[in-house]
Amino acid sequence: MLLEFTVNGIARRLDVDPALRLIDVLRDRLDLTGTKEGCGEGECGACTVILAGKAVNACLVLGLQAQGQEVVTIEGLARDGQLDPLQQAFIDEGAIQCGFCSPGMLMSSKALLLQHPHPSEAQIRSAIAGNLCRCTGYQKIVKAVQTVAERGACHE
Amino acid sequence: MSNLTYQAPASVAELAACLAQAQPGTRLLGGGTDLVIQLRDRGIQDGTLIDLTRVAGLDTISLEGDRISIGANVTYSELSEHPLIRSLVPCLGEMASQVGSLQIRNSARLPGNIANASPAGDSIATLMALDASVEILDGRGERSLRKVAAVVTGIGKTTLERDEAILAVHLPRPRPGQRSRYGKAGMGARAQVVIANISLTLVVDYDSAQGLITGAQAVLGSAAPLAYHARTAEALLCGRRPSPELGRELAEALRREVEVSIKGVEMFMHKLNDIQGLALDLFSHLFRDLL
Numbered sequence: 001m002l003l004e005f006t007v008n009g010i011a012r013r014l015d016v017d018p019a020l021r022l023i024d025v026l027r028d029r030l031d032l033t034g035t036k037e038g039c040g041e042g043e044c045g046a047c048t049v050i051l052a053g054k055a056v057n058a059c060l061v062l063g064l065q066a067q068g069q070e071v072v073t074i075e076g077l078a079r080d081g082q083l084d085p086l087q088q089a090f091i092d093e094g095a096i097q098c099g100f101c102s103p104g105m106l107m108s109s110k111a112l113l114l115q116h117p118h119p120s121e122a123q124i125r126s127a128i129a130g131n132l133c134r135c136t137g138y139q140k141i142v143k144a145v146q147t148v149a150e151r152g153a154c155h156e
Numbered sequence: 157m158s159n160l161t162y163q164a165p166a167s168v169a170e171l172a173a174c175l176a177q178a179q180p181g182t183r184l185l186g187g188g189t190d191l192v193i194q195l196r197d198r199g200i201q202d203g204t205l206i207d208l209t210r211v212a213g214l215d216t217i218s219l220e221g222d223r224i225s226i227g228a229n230v231t232y233s234e235l236s237e238h239p240l241i242r243s244l245v246p247c248l249g250e251m252a253s254q255v256g257s258l259q260i261r262n263s264a265r266l267p268g269n270i271a272n273a274s275p276a277g278d279s280i281a282t283l284m285a286l287d288a289s290v291e292i293l294d295g296r297g298e299r300s301l302r303k304v305a306a307v308v309t310g311i312g313k314t315t316l317e318r319d320e321a322i323l324a325v326h327l328p329r330p331r332p333g334q335r336s337r338y339g340k341a342g343m344g345a346r347a348q349v350v351i352a353n354i355s356l357t358l359v360v361d362y363d364s365a366q367g368l369i370t371g372a373q374a375v376l377g378s379a380a381p382l383a384y385h386a387r388t389a390e391a392l393l394c395g396r397r398p399s400p401e402l403g404r405e406l407a408e409a410l411r412r413e414v415e416v417s418i419k420g421v422e423m424f425m426h427k428l429n430d431i432q433g434l435a436l437d438l439f440s441h442l443f444r445d446l447l
Contacts, residue, residue: 045257061263
């Protein structure tokens with residue numbers, strides 16, 4: 001079935017099997033492998049992408065449900081070769097260890113900052129409550145989001 | 157390549173036409189947080205998916221006359237943030253804000269929770285306490301109302317027919333003096349359907365002129381296969397004046413209710429402690445201004 005949607009600002013048009021999830025379409029059809037699959041059932045948040053402005057688990061949405069919508073993945077954060085300030089803050093604060101949760105953490109945090117440019121710590125923790133970090137580096141992740149919020153610089 | 161067929165009706169009339177063609181193997185798709193997992197777990201490669209999320213006009217919350225209507229496509233996030241819900245039915249907003257993670261709440265909706273009839277379905281007990289009904293559309297295009305308590309009949313069992321879809325959830329407009337609270341003990345913010353170990357929804361009518369509770373609903377979720385009214389606790393509250401002592405009596409009455417429902421199963425014994433703590437917590441918040 002024909003799926004037409006926008007991914008990281010680029011209009012995409014492809015024929016997809018209705019059984020494919022959004023994560024399958026992104027990774028296997030569009031080669032956007034930055035989005036990770038951890039648990040496949042909405043527990044870990046590694047597959048988080050921004051769909052129509054909201055953070056969702058790409059493993060729980062069918063590809064066809066993105067019809068006509070705008071999707072932003074981790075590959076869509078950097079602009080013109082410049083990292084998003086949020087990505088830079090993750091590096092600066094040492095908020096990345098093994099890296100597997102990082103794309104999901106970044107997309108959950110990005111969705112939060114788009115809605116609340118100056119979130120409280122409680123809001124940050126709530127926004128990433130559905131993202132598991134097995135290296136347990138949560139403090140630094142929270143710090144990184146706070147840092148970018150303080151700098152007041154986040155790509156729209 | 158699967159043999160799944162995907163339909164995305166854009167209007168209620170188109171939805172009715174899809175429902176009229178429903179076969180065994182036709183499934184309704186909402187936010188997908190349960191169904192997409194089921195499709196994979198069960199290796200489902202055939203049948204038809206009717207995606208409800210594109211049906212126009214089902215994404216609003218409104219107060220119309222004597223009822224509050226919540227469209228089928230209102231997500232838990234939207235429910236938890238809506239001013240009307242927060243001010244008039246706080247227990248429903250509290251329930252919605254505690255479902256799953258934010259990612260789940262951004263997708264999941266009430267009808268799927270009702271239709272899946274999971275014993276851990278967070279919303280069912282709260283909707284029962286609020287005397288909620290669902291508006292159902294069938295394949296002939298006709299609409300009908302059914303109480304949530306009459307829809308969910310067992311674990312994974314409902315009275316919904318193959319050609320029926322939930323269009324909206326309706327609540328009676330809260331009475332003046334109505335207060336409500338929801339709480340659960342169990343897994344925190346993250347979990348696929350948030351497995352509540354036990355939940356409690358309290359809805360009371362408080363007559364401030366007399367200083368008395370004049371009506372009470374106390375519904376227990378995840379204490380038994382089906383959510384149920386704790387009748388002894390409800391009776392206990394009626395006609396009484398809120399006091400710390402009444403809160404303790406409520407906790408004890410609920411503990412006894414749960415003791416009966418868990419039938420001595422050892423792995424559920426922790427629920428006896430959980431419910432007492434929940435009861436004391438909710439009661440003190442419910443009457444924070446008076447205690």
